[in-house]
Amino acid sequence: MGLFGGLEADKYDRQYSDAYLAKRIAAYMLRYRWYMVGIVIGFTILSFVSAIRPVIISIGVDALVAQETTFWLLVGILLAAALAEYGANWLRRYLLSLVIGRMVAQLRKDAFASATARDLAFYDTNKTGKIVSRITSDTQEFGDVLLFTSDVISQLVSVAVLLVVLLSRSIPLTVIILLTTPVFFGTAMLFRNVARRVTRQAARAMAVVNDNIQESVTGISVAKNFRREAMIYSEFVGVNTLSYQTNLRRGMVLALIFPVLNFLIGFSTAIVLYSGAEAVLGGVISAGSWYLFIQGADRFFFPVINLSAFWSQFQQGLSAIERVFGLIDAENMLRQVDDQPAGNINGHIVFKNVDFGYTDDQLILKNFDLDIKQGESVAFVGHTGAGKSTIAKLVARFYEFQGGEICIDGRDIRTFDLPSYRARLGIVPQQPFLFSGTIMENVRYARPDATDEEIRELVYSVGNGEWLETLPDGLQSDVGERGARLSMGQRQLVSLLRVMVQKPAIFILDEATASVDPFTEVQIQEAVDMLLSQSTSILIAHRLSTVRSADRIIVLRDGGIIEEGSHESLMTQGGHYAELYNTYFRHQSLSYVEGSKSRLTQTGSD
Ligand SMILES: Nc1ncnc2c1ncn2[C@@H]1O[C@H](COP(=O)(O)OP(=O)(O)OP(=O)(O)O)[C@@H](O)[C@H]1O
Numbered sequence: 001m002g003l004f005g006g007l008e009a010d011k012y013d014r015q016y017s018d019a020y021l022a023k024r025i026a027a028y029m030l031r032y033r034w035y036m037v038g039i040v041i042g043f044t045i046l047s048f049v050s051a052i053r054p055v056i057i058s059i060g061v062d063a064l065v066a067q068e069t070t071f072w073l074l075v076g077i078l079l080a081a082a083l084a085e086y087g088a089n090w091l092r093r094y095l096l097s098l099v100i101g102r103m104v105a106q107l108r109k110d111a112f113a114s115a116t117a118r119d120l121a122f123y124d125t126n127k128t129g130k131i132v133s134r135i136t137s138d139t140q141e142f143g144d145v146l147l148f149t150s151d152v153i154s155q156l157v158s159v160a161v162l163l164v165v166l167l168s169r170s171i172p173l174t175v176i177i178l179l180t181t182p183v184f185f186g187t188a189m190l191f192r193n194v195a196r197r198v199t200r201q202a203a204r205a206m207a208v209v210n211d212n213i214q215e216s217v218t219g220i221s222v223a224k225n226f227r228r229e230a231m232i233y234s235e236f237v238g239v240n241t242l243s244y245q246t247n248l249r250r251g252m253v254l255a256l257i258f259p260v261l262n263f264l265i266g267f268s269t270a271i272v273l274y275s276g277a278e279a280v281l282g283g284v285i286s287a288g289s290w291y292l293f294i295q296g297a298d299r300f301f302f303p304v305i306n307l308s309a310f311w312s313q314f315q316q317g318l319s320a321i322e323r324v325f326g327l328i329d330a331e332n333m334l335r336q337v338d339d340q341p342a343g344n345i346n347g348h349i350v351f352k353n354v355d356f357g358y359t360d361d362q363l364i365l366k367n368f369d370l371d372i373k374q375g376e377s378v379a380f381v382g383h384t385g386a387g388k389s390t391i392a393k394l395v396a397r398f399y400e401f402q403g404g405e406i407c408i409d410g411r412d413i414r415t416f417d418l419p420s421y422r423a424r425l426g427i428v429p430q431q432p433f434l435f436s437g438t439i440m441e442n443v444r445y446a447r448p449d450a451t452d453e454e455i456r457e458l459v460y461s462v463g464n465g466e467w468l469e470t471l472p473d474g475l476q477s478d479v480g481e482r483g484a485r486l487s488m489g490q491r492q493l494v495s496l497l498r499v500m501v502q503k504p505a506i507f508i509l510d511e512a513t514a515s516v517d518p519f520t521e522v523q524i525q526e527a528v529d530m531l532l533s534q535s536t537s538i539l540i541a542h543r544l545s546t547v548r549s550a551d552r553i554i555v556l557r558d559g560g561i562i563e564e565g566s567h568e569s570l571m572t573q574g575g576h577y578a579e580l581y582n583t584y585f586r587h588q589s590l591s592y593v594e595g596s597k598s599r600l601t602q603t604g605s606d
Pocket of ligand 1: 124364382386387389390391
């Protein structure tokens with residue numbers, strides 16, 4: 001990786017034209033059109049009042065020289081103008097904060113909704129920390145830039161008003177001021193592309209830092225287990241340094257602009273000062289007008305300087321919103337051809353000639369055929385990587401397949417409205433994921449309208465709920481972050497109950513490999529049996545009891561079916577299943593355990 005390597009665009013990044021971005025941002029703003037009207041009113045008052053103030057002073061100076069007014073009257077007028085400016089600025093800022101706050105919240109909602117709607121293939125190739133960064137930092141960054149933009153626009157409007165006044169006082173002096181302007185803009189434009197590039201890189205570097213922190217904190221227990229704290233720290237230092245260097249480079253590029261512009265300002269103010277003094281002495285303009293021009297030069301160039309800095313900030317805002325829109329517009333690999341409600345499906349699953357690979361260049365399933373009858377339970381066994389989970393993921397419609405057809409009750413899986421289809425699936429993943437909250441809340445997750453009574457009844461239908469007795473508050477016990485306060489067995493039970501509460505037509509169990517105590521095992525089996533009796537079941541089996549409880553066992557190797565049948569018939573065949581049984585499952589059988597006990601006792605007595 002080079003010094004600035006690792007900052008490549010994500011796969012779903014897009015480059016939008018400035019015009020398209022402006023149109024889309026405007027569409028968001030138009031949702032708050034009435035607030036925008038208030039902002040424009042505030043803007044107009046503010047711009048006029050702030051442009052008029054030096055004019056008032058200039059008139060005042062002339063009036064004082066001619067002894068036509070008193071000093072205190074002038075102070076009074078200025079105070080009133082300052083108050084009006086303050087009030088208008090407050091109104092503009094207040095309404096802007098409101099609009100920008102709502103816009104940022106809306107962008108976050110849209111980006112979050114898009115992230116949750118993406119299929120699993122998206123999460124395989126894109127890092128979650130970077131997605132988080134788009135939803136949080138990039139939207140905020142855009143909001144900040146929007147606020148800054150409005151300040152600059154307000155200053156520019158003031159400049160326009162001021163220009164009209166200056167022109168009316170002295171055209172040659174105004175021209176001197178104006179002549180310098182194209183040089184300012186030219187310089188700013190020169191920096192435009194490079195500023196956008198370095199700020200885009202800075203945002204990507206921040207996303208890499210976020211991602212690194214997220215991954216490290218999520219996997220902290222594994223890191224501690226393997227004593228890898230120092231390694232994750234040094235990885236963090238690496239990405240953090242990269243972010244620092246990227247920001248430094250950005251700072252250096254942006255800092256190049258200011259010395260040049262300051263020189264230009266000093267130069268043109270000096271000319272105005274000198275030519276103005278000559279004009280006053282020659283009686284061409286009054287002392288008040290001279291003052292107005294000196295003030296005017298300052299007021300004129302301040303927004304222009306801001307505008308130059310603004311380009312870089314503005315580019316930063318544009319690249320931030322580009323990244324947010326990129327996430328909002330990201331597309332799924334899944335291609336549903338219709339959105340028919342799944343309705344009450346029975347669970348007859350058929351794979352016809354299915355080709356599937358997680359990537360196009362490596363097929364995991366090739367011409368794969370499978371027919372699982374309604375209500376049937378099928379246990380898939382095979383060595384790791386054989387393709388067991390892949391089949392389950394395709395039934396769950398988590399991934400798009402490249403060829404063939406998958407039908408549920410004779411209907412093409414691609415024609416379903418996915419939420420209604422998935423509502424009929426009950427999936428228990430290999431690593432049960434529980435959300436912070438109570439056991440009751442976690443079980444209810446699958447069907448929010450389930451009553452406390454229904455859940456209690458369901459929970460107690462498994463082993464009379466005895467497993468709850470060891471928990472301090474029974475069903476109301478807090479499971480902790482990701483279920484950390486529960487044992488592995490208890491987590492498995494909760495995730496099984498969560499599926500039971502929705503009475504699925506198709507039950508998919510990716511069984512945990514971790515063994516649990518015999519007491520919990522019995523209860524887990526009881527829950528599994530209840531689900532098997534109600535649903536068509538796909539079991540990715542790691543426990544002998546689960547394999548034995550299936551109607552049919554399918555043995556997979558390299559994504560193909562090599563044997564299938566009942567336990568007895570497969571054992572008689574003496575093929576791959578028999579070998580798997582003897583090397584893996586047999587150790588779990590009660591007779592084997594009993595046998596080893598007696599073997600141990602005999603050895604002990606020898
Ligand atoms: N998200 C993914 N992206 C790319 N390849 C994947 C992905 N998930 C699985 N694979 C690959 O697909 C093949 C089949 O994996 P699968 O998870 O279906 O195996 P499995 O039989 O369920 O294994 P295990 O018993 O270890 O869970 C493996 O070679 C694996 O490396």
